[in-house]
Amino acid sequence: MLHDVEKRSTTHQETDGSIVSPGHAKKGALTARQILFTQLNVPFEIREQIVGLVRHHGLPLWLFHKPDPQKALLKASFEVNTKLVAILHSEGEVAHFIPLTTKSAHSSASLLLSQK
Structure with a gap:
């Protein structure tokens, strides 16, 4: 569920009533x-791929809205x-791929990276 970890801290309501979360990714x-470094001690390569997925999880939806x-x-x-990013987006949510324990974090992340 790390893909929206900062949604709460960035969400606000616009004057037109719409709810937005700019910069949450x-x-x-x-x-x-x-979190991945201090709490789960995920290896560098795996951690940085997960961080990249969190950062760019909305790219397939917003790519053509970019300048x-x-x-x-x-x-x-x-x-x-x-x-x-495409695989996770087609599966629905990045959340399904972020495990809660260190052991499963290494296994799941390794599985994802093996799909390169």
Whole structure:
């Protein structure tokens, strides 16, 4: 459930009544990195792929709303395996792939990375 870890801290209601959470993915990536490093001791390569997934989990939905979609996709490709973003997006939620224990964290994350 790390993909929306900072949604609560960034959510507010606009004057038109819509509810938005600007910057939750970017802030969430920082929090996810801290949790994965300090609480779960996830190895660097796996941790950074998960952080990239948290950071870019909305990319498939928002790519063509970006001012420069090609630049956004290129930037994301340097930070995360975009195939994993597509797989997770097609499966529904990144939350299904973030385990709660260190042992399962290493197993699940390794499984994801083996799909590169």
